[in-house]
Amino acid sequence: MTRRGPSIRPPARNGPVVSVVIATNNRLQLVQRAVRSVLAQDLPGVEAIVVVDGSDLGTAPALRAIFPDLRILQTPEKNTGPGPARMAGVRTSLATWIAILDDDDELLPSACSDMLRLVAEEPAAVGRCVFQFAHGNGWLADDFRVLTLEDYLASRFRGDFVPLLRRQQFLSRGYAYPPLRIGAEGLLWMEVARREGVPTWRHTVGILHHDAPSRLTTPRNQMRRAAEYADYQELFLDRYGDDLARIQPKGYRKRLLAAGTYSAMAGRRADARRHARRLRQAGFGMAGAVLALVVAAPALARLTFRAYRRMERIAGRPN
Numbered sequence: 001m002t003r004r005g006p007s008i009r010p011p012a013r014n015g016p017v018v019s020v021v022i023a024t025n026n027r028l029q030l031v032q033r034a035v036r037s038v039l040a041q042d043l044p045g046v047e048a049i050v051v052v053d054g055s056d057l058g059t060a061p062a063l064r065a066i067f068p069d070l071r072i073l074q075t076p077e078k079n080t081g082p083g084p085a086r087m088a089g090v091r092t093s094l095a096t097w098i099a100i101l102d103d104d105d106e107l108l109p110s111a112c113s114d115m116l117r118l119v120a121e122e123p124a125a126v127g128r129c130v131f132q133f134a135h136g137n138g139w140l141a142d143d144f145r146v147l148t149l150e151d152y153l154a155s156r157f158r159g160d161f162v163p164l165l166r167r168q169q170f171l172s173r174g175y176a177y178p179p180l181r182i183g184a185e186g187l188l189w190m191e192v193a194r195r196e197g198v199p200t201w202r203h204t205v206g207i208l209h210h211d212a213p214s215r216l217t218t219p220r221n222q223m224r225r226a227a228e229y230a231d232y233q234e235l236f237l238d239r240y241g242d243d244l245a246r247i248q249p250k251g252y253r254k255r256l257l258a259a260g261t262y263s264a265m266a267g268r269r270a271d272a273r274r275h276a277r278r279l280r281q282a283g284f285g286m287a288g289a290v291l292a293l294v295v296a297a298p299a300l301a302r303l304t305f306r307a308y309r310r311m312e313r314i315a316g317r318p319n
């Protein structure tokens with residue numbers, strides 16, 4: 001159920017209770033749907049803040065014509081990625097609570113009221129500042145769990161989750177998206193999980209869509225943006241590599257292979273060779289030899305990557 005027309009619900013008397021931050025870049029039709037789902041919330045005092053990437057000059061004026069009262073920010077830099085855009089929205093908001101929504105997804109009409117109710121009812125939520133609720137494909141074995149870093153590294157949950165932030169505490173504790181164009185959000189939640197834990201509910205609050213014309217995780221996109229994926233893998237291994245090697249050795253091997261393969265596809269042969277050495281030092285001699293071969297023949301990196309992703313799809317694993 002969505003609200004028709006450009007009207008926006010008036011804020012609560014003392015300002016918005018929840019700001020839903022939506023970062024977008026050249027996806028006007030999709031972001032309209034996301035905005036309407038925010039305006040359709042059954043909780044008074046919910047606002048949408050749309051942050052438009054600086055390289056996208058057409059979305060902001062088009063949105064203002066459709067939603068005259070919508071809060072819109074345009075980042076001064078071009079192609080910063082969703083992390084910096086979301087941080088701009090978080091810092092601009094005056095609401096107590098911040099929800100983060102992708103521009104191609106929707107919130108269910110009771111999403112904000114359900115999230116605030118569940119946080120208020122859960123004793124383990126006291127004193128914490130980041131919370132998660134299941135998106136369309138989010139899966140958690142229990143109805144509720146405070147996720148730790150080990151839960152993230154051991155993959156004890158699956159799919160997507162909608163984050164909810166207690167804004168003032170989130171900022172005062174120094175949390176921020178890493179300066180990456182890819183993977184920043186996951187690294188941020190892992191850091192919160194390491195420091196204090198992330199209360200997470202299986203309760204579904206969003207609708208996950210798959211109709212975006214270009215998705216970040218397609219093999220073509222990953223090869224085209226190999227340098228950015230390499231940056232993400234490097235930061236992941238720098239922060240959590242030792243923990244991952246201890247908790248899930250196979251996952252550590254996969255990360256090293258990914259870092260090396262993306263580096264090879266990006267032309268960073270020295271970095272790729274370094275990861276091949278790390279694989280051998282960790283006892284993964286065969287994987288290290290494969291990666292060394294990929295480095296010696298860069299064209300093989302793309303062929304290997306395509307074959308691997310094809311096998312993932314055949315096996316039914318998520319992209």
